[in-house]
Amino acid sequence: MSIQNISSFAAGHWVAPGAGARHIASAITGEVIATAGNDALDVQAMLDYARNVGGPALRKMTFHDRARMLKALALHLRQNRKAMYELSFNTGATQADHQIDIDGGIGTMLVFASKGRREMPDSTIYVDGELEQLSRNGTFMGQHICTPIQGVAVHINAFNFPVWGMLEKLAPTLLAGVPAIVKPATSTCYVTELCVHIMIDSGILPDGAVQLVAGGLGDMLDHLNCQDAVAFTGSADTALKLRSNPLILGNSVRFTSEADSLNASILGPDAKPGSPEFDLFIKEVSREMTTKAGQKCTAIRRIIAPEAVTEAVIEALSARLSKTVIGDPRLETTRMGALVSAGQKRDVLEKAALLGTEAERVFGNPDDFTVEGADANKGAFVPPMLFHCAAPDTAKHVHASEAFGPVSTLMGYRDLDHAIALANKGQGSLVASIITRDAEVAREVAMGAGAFHGRLYFNNRDSMGESTGHGSPLPHMVHGGPGRAGGGEELGGIRAVKHYMQRTAIQGSPDILTGIRQQWVPGAKESDAGAHPFTRRFGELAVGETLYTKPREITLEDIEHFANFTGDTFYAHMDEDAAARNPFFPGRVAHGYLLLSFAAGLFVEPNEGPVLANTGLDTLRFMKPVVAGDRLKVRLTVKKKTKRNEEYGEVRWHVTASNQDDEMVAEYELLTMVAY
Template sequence: MSNAPTLQSFIAGRWIGEHGAASLRSAVNGQGIAHTHDEPLDFNEALEHARRQGRDSLLALDFQQRAACLKALGNYLLERKELLYSLSHHSGATRTDSWIDIEGGAGTLFAYASIGRRELPSGNLLHEGPAMPLGKLGSFVGSHILVPRGGVAVHINAFNFPIWGMLEKFAPSFLAGMPCIVKPATATSYLAEATVRLMHESGLLPAGSLQLIIGSTGDLLDRLQGQDVLTFTGSADTAAKLRVNPNLIRQCVPFNAEADSLNCAILAPEVTPDDPEFELFIKEVAREMTVKAGQKCTAIRRAIVPARHIDAVAQQLHARLSKVVVGDPSVEGVKMGALASHAQQADVTERLQLLLASSELLLGAADGFAPRGEGVAEGAFFAPTLLRSRNPHAEGGAHDIEAFGPVSTLMAYEDLDEAIALAARGKGSLVASLITKDPQVAAKVVPAAAALHGRLHILDRESAAESTGHGSPLPQLKHGGPGRAGGGEELGGLRAVKHYLHRSAVQGSPSMLMAVTGEYVRGARLIETEVHPFRRYFDDLQIGESLLTHRRTVTEADLVNFGCLSGDHFYMHFDEIAARQSQFGKRIAHGYFVLSAAAGLFVSPAEGPVLANYGLDTLRFINPVGIGDTIRARLTCKRKIDQGKLSARDEPQGVVAWDVEVTNQHDELVASYDILTLVLKRSSLA
């Protein structure tokens, strides 16, 4: 056994692993860098620890507090990123490759921290409103709520992004209040272990919220229950095996798979070698072949190009790829490193041979491939390899075989319908790119391709400056795809958080729903006092606290003055004849005058705890307001969100959403909306 360290699992609050087992080798020079541990793990203990200690400690915090924790964890990791960069080198990753994994992983924590702060309440229940009337009298209503599932999220990750791949699953499940057990791919588990060790050392993680498995999952999946969740990233073959686990089926355990897929890029027929889009296509394919040495589940495996330009595409790709310097990432000038392991090198070699049965080799190891650096002969390097399909419509080949490395296949098409058909031959992919300069081409291709792709990336000269590229999943957008790609969804902003929550329908009186959701539901019992709600500090405001204003009669002078002030002289407000002939049969007030007049009715003008109005939500104008109509407003505290923020003067504050109903003299609703305000806390008086 070498002197390489033994990796440890983190189970039930302790690190386990003293005796080395399997050796993990550097992808750059083949030297041993770590061992897995030999000690068996008690997976029942791990699950019980998560279900009790982990769940309780997570739910002792609310959405907002967990969002703040994610932000702090991201900062902690970035402050120690160089440790992770030094380890990442052994996986064959260049600095740029590692940046995606390390800083991209931290960036995902920041993204979900921001999503939580903006879109989630202070508690642990998310109301998916508005409530719907279920009867004629308004005393029986229904709505939906989302609550923490109460189980454990088991995340099985791939070898190619051991940090980002872990954190992009951890962030939404942690935010949802679900403890995680993480199982990284063994080949690069030393990076996942180092990251979890840092997260644990930060002191920011609630006890039991994150556990780590080094090595086999043993009987873990056989112990999962219906409230648990299993997620997987890796090969389509492994995803298929996991999907039919008898216990997962029997317990109806939700399973999300994100599998490697045969993603494509389509060069549109109107693009010529003289267009900027042509060069963008060449750069995109070459980049996806060489970033992480092509080891990305989103990499371009099939480049679909017009038949009349395929020779030009092949020539330019050959020229660009021939200039790529491969070798030890620490050597100056190296742009592409090694595959992540020697096993991966053997797998890509085997799959390339299968692809060559249906394809012509345009560029490969025989074209002067010579990795740079000391000891690289023992590394897991692989040459950028470009193929051309002999018959793009034939069974097998690049439509069915994936070499998970720097390998891509060119395919020719005659017209756009054929290009769409070839893209579909991938049988479901994570992403497809369309490089075009014609919006009408995009309008045709995207709807046709969307059913078989999780994400559609449209690239042209306009978006190129800011485009994150074909192969870059973003936290705000769905990551996943149908069919071969696994049929799952990861990321997608708040959607990903909701995957780890349970949705229930709730029925009852408005007052009961208000009590359950912590959010005012129209028709619920109101709290009316002599104190104006705008005079209350955040801490003192109660949900349902309400003010019914005095009345105001709208006059012609109001319309004229508002029109002159705003510059809005729309005919419905000023042309008596045209207005009389309209569906309303009369001149009506500006909708924004109604809003302004309502504000004048309910605003408390004196200095107080309300600092600012920063927006309106759900605005609707229900019925027209005419000259002579009398309006009044009801202002009700609808929702309070404590984001833990300070005002510009370092005073503690919270967010209050107010429900506003504007009615006329017949008690008909004329306008409905929410106002969002910043309100000081009473602690600001200290």
């Protein structure tokens, strides 16, 4: 077998392994398949290249530009994923595992591409939160904004997900406008290198946006400053060592960590044997023990069930685990492959022996199991191992030592408070799952355990058909956890993008804030283009462009006709005496939706034109009742423009409706699609 040289991609060039390179063995056969590492990498040149080439190029792009880049990148990776599949088998991963790692990483990138287009502006500045009026008359205002940090993000990833682990960090980083230097775990870096090769060769990324270190980082962390960030996934011990770097501390370098996690799954007291919930619990635990051979940071390490059903859990779980075919992951019949390396196998067996001092192994014998299509002694294979801890309150290793493989420990609880206390003994985890159909049980667990877990996953017969599983971090939701789980946070939609941006409070006049935000602020200058704005195409409209309408009198006949036509005969519109008794109204008043309808009638241009559709309205509120005899007038201002595609864009209009005394009676934002 030929040995592959795994190169780093540094300062725009591929650099072959050199001094300090180490061998990488196949998880299946134990044979050396690759060499990686080069102690001679010029880390300062890599940092300079990212800061001076990659960063400026990304920051020139808008969030939508970057989102389109991510989508193109993800689709290109999807077209070339089969090559990554083939290479990834050597990590011990099965085809099903590839779908979690490779397809999951690509899917995560697509989600961030979509969110970037839908939830972020077509601008280089992200407006965070609402305006704050800091003065009585509104001439001095405040706003939080986010802008990209002007350094580099160093991503240090774990061995278990060589593709997803990279892409789930890379997608929000690039969307934020920040270049990244990726350092995968050496034992599986050959899969990451192929993925980076595919991305670089695509020509989609600007120069300097992504670099790769295959092997050690050297002293790179010693060269970081306040504009840089480090995102780490791995052991708690390594996280502590990196976080404690004096220069990282002294320069206040952003550091996020996702570390060890003794995740728990609780079987609710209502989930009796024979129920759909009990069967679901067994299925979830078995899947989490065997997927990726248990090498998942979200895998279930502690199984918490009512004391009365622990024997039933052991019996059902053992029966299901016994059907797990262990073998060469390239075989279609294999359901669980190997651990990533011989070293990882030794570590798992050592930790399992440690658990064995406090718990009885009730399933799985590492000295006697069958491996299909491979040599169990040469490959890094272990069987699923289930332990039962009869005294979980006094146990230490069960709640503190993670065997990062197909190993889990069952323990019984007396009542729900006891179950919560056991789950929290892990001192912080990425996820805890609760299988229950009882909403009160769910609420108690959320209150009692929420502070110790980054995610709480509830499932039962009602949701199991569409649920994504205990161990599946989703790009939409936060991934991370307190305490031993690292205290960091990844994913979570646009929250993840903000981790690579600086939140800044800006203060100034409405005109200044309008200029910075590129969104019109009430009180800022308005312009009159002359022609009706609904006759103007997307590119012709300017932020701040305003239309003032003529007034329309509201009559009692209008109110009664609207009530009878719509069926909304609420007493405040139809009964003078009853309305007068209401503390909010002086007597009969016009419907709020009548005001909206009349407002549209005042500002709409009826003829065919560039306005294609009204897609909704936001932030509607009614400030003052309108009675018969009042005269309604409208101000319509272009607040914000967002390009959607080559044919049309979204225009957000700020709308105010006032009476004859210039008192505002309603305010909202109207959304329309306008042709280019």
